[in-house]
Amino acid sequence: MKKNVLIIGAGGVAQVVAHKCAQNCDVLGDIHIASRTVEKCRAIVASVREKKSLKTDVTLEAHALDAMDVEATKALIEKTKAGIVINVGSAFVNMSVLRACMDTGAAYMDTAIHEDPKKICETPPWYGNYEWKCAQECKEKGVTAILGVGFDPGVVNAYARLAKDEYFDKVTAVDIVDINAGSHGKYFATNFDPEINFREFTGVVYSWQNGQWQTNSMFEVGKEYDLPVVGKCKAYMTGHDEVHSLAKHMDGADVRFWMGFGDHYINVFTVLKNLGLLSEQPVKTAEGLEVVPLKVVKAVLPDPSSLAPNYQGKTCIGDFVKGMKDGVEREVFIYNVADHKEAFEEVGSQGISYTAGVPPVAAAMLIASGEWDVKQMVNVEELPPRPFLDILNRIGLPTRIKDADGDRALTFS
Missing domain, CATH: 3.40.50.720 (NAD(P)-binding Rossmann-like Domain)
Structure with a gap:
């Protein structure tokens, strides 16, 4: 209907x-x-x-x-x-x-x-x-x-459910990996609303491991992945939405989220954070104006939608799922690869x-x-x-x- x-x-x-x-x-x-x-x-x-x-x-x-x-x-x-x-x-x-x-x-x-x-x-x-x-x-x-x-969240949750239903008798770990191997040509920009994007990376990194919530700081835990199409990429354990629901619905399996970041992004992010420019708490300027530093940063960065015409390269996002099947340990990687240029040509x-x-x-x-x-x-x-x-x-x-x-x-x- x-x-x-x-x-x-x-x-x-x-x-x-x-x-x-x-x-x-x-x-x-x-x-x-x-x-x-x-x-x-x-x-x-x-x-x-x-x-x-x-x-x-x-x-x-x-x-x-x-x-x-x-x-x-x-x-x-x-x-x-x-x-x-x-x-x-x-x-x-x-x-x-x-x-x-x-x-x-x-x-x-x-x-x-x-x-x-x-x-x-x-x-x-x-x-x-x-x-x-x-x-x-x-x-x-x-x-x-x-x-x-x-x-992510969304399709990767469906991948986890598919693995649980069809590829394993018991899932022990779900590692969601999000790699953007594309380039937008700007000195620095975020792919989504900068305010939401930065808030995601300035707090505690939560993961579900060994039957309980674990905490880390951003960029504390990293590893290299060798993925289809995009190749070798460095990714860091990051807090993310789907960890909060999959921890409840994957029968006790470890759930972690990993996102790829280049050294340039990390350097700029670190400087902004250390200067207090990613704070959501208001401050007063010398002229007596009250401003929120994070909103100021958002105002000076490129609008994410403006990146589309010049974006090149591909993304690779998927789930590494580990567990047991018929008494034998196994691992599968269920994933998608998307192309920035093809996306722009189709929908802008x-x-x-x-x-x-x-x-x-x-x-x-x-x-x-x-x-x-x-x-x-x-x-x-x-x-x-x-x-x-x-x-x-x-x-x-x-x-x-x-x-x-x-x-x-x-x-x-």
Whole structure:
């Protein structure tokens, strides 16, 4: 059954979501894009029309919305008759948008854990501080809420579930590795909202090991990975959203997240942090102006969406999963490789936005078909992975596996 889609947010990921919804609007329905800056929404609408992404003739409209305003969000959901809300705005608006969905009955999805602007890197499991508190209400009201359905979190959660279901009798470790081997040509930039990006790396690094939460500092633990296509890359253990849910759902397996960083990024990040420029706490200038250093840094860095035209290279993101099968230890690497240039040519965004924006559309298609319309709150690893990964294979994010039998594409239909 077709369901109208309301996309909240107007950055690079929202642009990907809009294009992919348009390419699959025969399965979905009307498409509405909302943000505080309506001009950005209109630019996305223009991009979709310019690239002739609409598969069928449906409504495609831009709207002004402050997503922190629950009543305004509810009104827009009702006005647009949206059956599915894809929240790819700032993580600060998650709980407001979720509340609007619970009150109107629309299905909800996001791509990151909610964040409180006044707090950084909260105690685990982070989901338990916010979204999971609404799980019972979602179930009572029959509202589908799929949390963290980007790539990481999201697709990597599905990879972990697939490995658990089909490749192991017992999983002992899940190491999620995210390598961006691309280059945007700027002196320094972040691929997502700089404020969210830096907040992720300035707090405690939490991992789930030996049946309990472990803590480290950023860039304390690193290792070299030799990955398909992108080759040898240095990655560092980093705190990340999916660790907080997989720690609960992988039957006690160790769960760690590793992200690739070059020396230049680490040097610039370290200087900014040591100078106090990544602080979210207000300071006063000599002129008496109160400013938040992190917001100043965000203001002077390139807009992540502006990186897309010149981005070159590829990403490789996947799960190294270890465990036992038929009494024998084994390891598999389930992964995807995406190309920045190909992403830009198709939807006008770079590869990082592409990998984050395609999965929620696949999830929306499964909600529309009923397969993932579960009428309760779930993380991705609680859902059957095959239909999700099958759609991703077809709409732009194919899955591969590398193990003792070689490196090969996976099919799910």
